[in-house]
Amino acid sequence: MIELFNNIVLGLLILVPLVNPVSTVALFIILSSNMTKQAKDRQALLASIYVFFIIVLSFYFGQFIMRTFGISIPGLRIAGGLIVAYIGFRMLFIAKKVHDGQNEESENIAFVPIAMPTTAGPGTIAMVISAASTVSSGQIDTPDWIIHVSSIVVPLLLSIILWLSLRSADSIMKLIGENGVDAISKIMGFLLVCMGTQFIINGVKEIIINFPN
Secondary structure (H helix, E strand, O other): HHHHHHHHHHHHHHHHHHHHHHHHHHHHHOOOOOOOOHHHHHHHHHHHHHHHHHHHHHHHHHHHHHOOOOOOOHHHHHHHHHOOOOHHHHHHHHHHHHHOOOOOOOOOOOOHHHHHHHHHOOOHHHHHHHHHHHOOOOOOOOOOOHHHHHHHHHHHHHHHHHHHHOOOOHHHHHHHHHHHHHHHHHHHHHHHHHHHHHHHHHHHHHHHHHHHH
16 A cells, blocks of 8 residues: 555656646636636546546556657657647637637537646656556556556545635635736746747757767
8 A cells, every 4th residue: 555655646746747737727727717606626636537537548558659650759748738839829829819708608618628737738648658668668666456446536536626726716816906817817828838839949959869860
């Protein structure tokens, strides 16, 4: 049981910084600013569920899916970077369209961009697939039952952390006010463009490094 506990703690320590609930909450506040409380709670729950399944599926089927569709880790990083950068540009230059009163209960932000690529982004997926690859290659001697339990418990705990964080968005929004939301929108837009650009740079660097001489 101690080894199981250590594996779960290690998994959380590795993935929480990659998931980064703080930046996800900031983006959620902006994109859900005109939603009803019920709609926000629904989007928060859905996003958490999506993140759980993305991480679990990435661990068990990530390598197979990427091989089947011929997707590389650099390709995943570049694609994720383009999506993140696009969202950032929207928030920077056409923010009014993001929260002009049109995105109510019909708007679905839970999967894109909250769950993917903001929370379970290219870095998180790449890390999970890498961990699964290490396990399948037999490089670690951890018992199989601990690996399987950890692979479910860690994403579950991450999803709960995310859900609790997103549920606090309403309180934060009341505290900062409409002007604060607009200011955060611009700052987050710029940061997302930077993050997206960095994802693309990392992907291109991996391609160059791994390119055969």
